[in-house]
Amino acid sequence: MLTWLVLIMLVLLLLGFPMMVPLAVGMLYMMFTGMTFFGPDQAVSWMISGVGSWVLAAVPMFIFAADILTKGHTANRLLDLVDSFTRHLRGGLPITTAASCALFGAVSGSTQATVVAMGGPMRPRLLAKGYSDHFTLALIINASDIALLIPPSIGFIIYGVVMKTSIGDLFLAGILPGLLILVMFAIYCYIDARVKGIEPEPRASWGERLKALRRTILPLGFPVLVVGGIYGGFFSAVEASAVAVAYALLLEVVIYRQVSIRDLGGLALSTGMITAVVFILVAIGAAFSQTLGTAGIPEQILGPVIDHIGDNQVLALSLIAAAFFVGCMFVDPIVVILILVPIFKPLVQSTGLDPVHVGVIVTLQAAIGSATPPFGCDIFTAIAVFRRPYLDVIRGTPPFVAILLLATLILILFPQISLLLPSLGGD
Amino acid sequence: MSQQQLSEDKKTPGRDNGFIRALGGLNLVLGAIEKWIIIICVLAMALLMSGHVVGNLLFQQGIPGTYEVTEMFIVVITFVGVGYAARHSRHISMTAIYDQLSGRLRKALLIVLCLGTAALMFYFAYKSVDYVVTLQERGRTSAALGIPMWMVYLALPIGFTLAGIQYLLTTARNLVSQDIYRSFTEKEEYDELPEEDPDLSHTDDDNRRDA
Amino acid sequence: ETWRFGLEEIEGSVQHGYAEEFKRLIEEKSDGDVTVQLLPYGKWGSDYSTLYDAIQSGSIPIGFGSGFLGGTVPESQLMSLNFVMPEDQLETAKILNSDAFMKSDAWQQAYRNRGLVPLAALPEGYQVWTANREIRTPEDIENLQIRVMDNSLLRATYEAYGASPITIAYGELYSALQQGQADGNIQPVFAHEEMGFYEVQDYMIFAKQSQFVANLIANLDWYEGLSEDQQQMIEETTDELVQIGHDIQSKFNEERLETIKEKGNIEIIELSDEEREQFRELAEPVRQTFVDDVGELGEQALNTLLEQVESATGGSAQ
């Protein structure tokens, strides 16, 4: 029966049905064949509770803030700033893109928002400089993943809730791994530019840099306001998303006047649509995962493997990373976190692993997953935003995925990279 | 970014008939309703959440019910948005195989996809009507403000029905016209690369020039 | 036959301990005719209302409903009214499970109107305050930003004390307490321990103003479809479980409190009778808010409960 389930879902997916269809049909298949005692009535209840959650409110709000900033000046100003420091380096422009994505990740909670906000303005610059389209797309998609590790991050929020781990600690833990990946991407971009023989641009003068800095003082207030507000105890991580919207409006509507009140309707609509496209998968994915859970399938598959792990921490972490990596190749990362975290929770406890460190590994896999074929939210966002065919979008991803897997290995072997900041920031 | 695609309508060859035009009228009305529900919910949600934060900071008093109303907004945006996203063929799918096909085969597959998805949407609409009716009978209310939950959850049958209608309309459009339509109003095409055709403007271009 | 039993809490919790005993007794009494299958939190979903949906639709015929049940059975909020139950926890368990209260028309009808039957009540320990300042009197709690569930009755209660109730999602609560977005928090002892809230608070205050009560509920049609013997069996079991449930919760909360004392740096305060009296006076008008909110059945249930408490304690030991 399990074989049929996988087969049916795979066929529906490959035929090109909207992703909600294979998830829903898979769920209904389990219900109608009696693999679970729940029926479709319960599915409706699960779908609603899957999205009717306060914590998820951060997603549309950060996307809305990003939409406002992209429509206005802020996104470009941030890019100009980084550009003025990096353009004379070999591979300067792609490095700028990667760094800007990380920087924007400090503002936005979601990788998709980063694809839209940073990819939009950077892609034409990269193409004009002679970088290929598939390198450009892969860079944007993968660099946006760093946003999931740099706080605030949806991945951490959901992991924290499911694992019952301090979200604040998770946020702190994500910063160094995020920077590590940024550095690794930068090295790759440098080597890539060298190999392709793309010449750097002349160095920006300090005058230009200062000018760019002055132009970004207000936009740079973003991370200060959002992160400072959370750690200063003024508002929670979810509430910070609404503060981000308010600040974006203040900047773009009141101060820069790049966005008019009338534009807001269109921006809200596009935010609502991206939200719906992702959240319907969260809703049906939640119902699917509950059905899968009540049918006892993940235990069936993972149980025997977990039994063999014993208390070997590196082995346990590798298994967790592998399971999330494979899971995220096929299913939305948020759904994967919801399904797999409860299954691995006992393993984490019995091996004495730090749940915060596990959270970093899991969230990194979720990030990689959103950019890894065959299925990935970032890939789909890029398809939607740039309107390029599927194969073009994924062609350039393998080197980036390889780098991210290397980063995973480093983090598994050196948990200090994740745990240093929380241990300093804790009580 | 999707609204501009609506203009593609004009390029449709003359095989459009009264039937399609009548459907088009209905479609416009439904689209406007979906659109305004989504806009109002997103804006109201931003307003409510930031108002709550400001209230907490300035007056030590947030807005009662912010949590549950925000959750209700998400539910409405998600499920009404399912219809709106179907209208603009934005639902995420894996098109690697579909992209390899062309001509009749491609169109046939698209019609299969639309009919199958429509069937699922109508099934969910039917199931969620059941759920809404049951909740109405049991009188479930929200904890802080006592809002009857069935009213909020009406978003499910409405959204699923509208999405089902969209997939049927897309089928109808593809059956009567020569070109391939990803949705009722949007013809299928990808953007050109910007370097090849700088004049083919994209919404984000304005920002780019400012730099 | 198999009876599925949905818990709001994870394995190793008070509800789980109670449910295990329930399972043991029922399987014993039925001579193996009935198997009870326990479904802890996460097994049926992660949002309490989906559990209540499952109980109401019958896919899970038995389960617990506590603080969140208010949206489904508004009268159940009676359990979160302050200074209504006796101070003594075992006494409370006995009164709530007495025929006079549990079988009263008002309490039964409130649930039956929503397709449910109340079978028993499991008090899981006092609702304990924590705060970053010392609290002994209503003056101390003045303007304290204390986190409550987003629930009109709890809000009214803490406003009556003079505090500023603030709503924060459970998942965000630890950070909010740590960063000072909230100054205080109300939970049963085990939750303070489980979620580590005590690590980021300075004082833990036992005002014994209310207890965390889980209602054992069943699907109405399912229950009516049981044989008389089976209904009788459930009744015997829940009767036996009054004392057992109390023992489970006291032991559990004592152990958790020990952990908090060992690991944490938190001062534990127990209010004196005089101090409690001041809070009790402020809480009394909130009973009217409850009646206004939920209506006649709620009022009758409240009066029944007060009568039982009165006759059990002579009106003194509340």
Ligand code: NA
């Ligand atoms: Na982020």
Ligand code: NA
């Ligand atoms: Na993926």
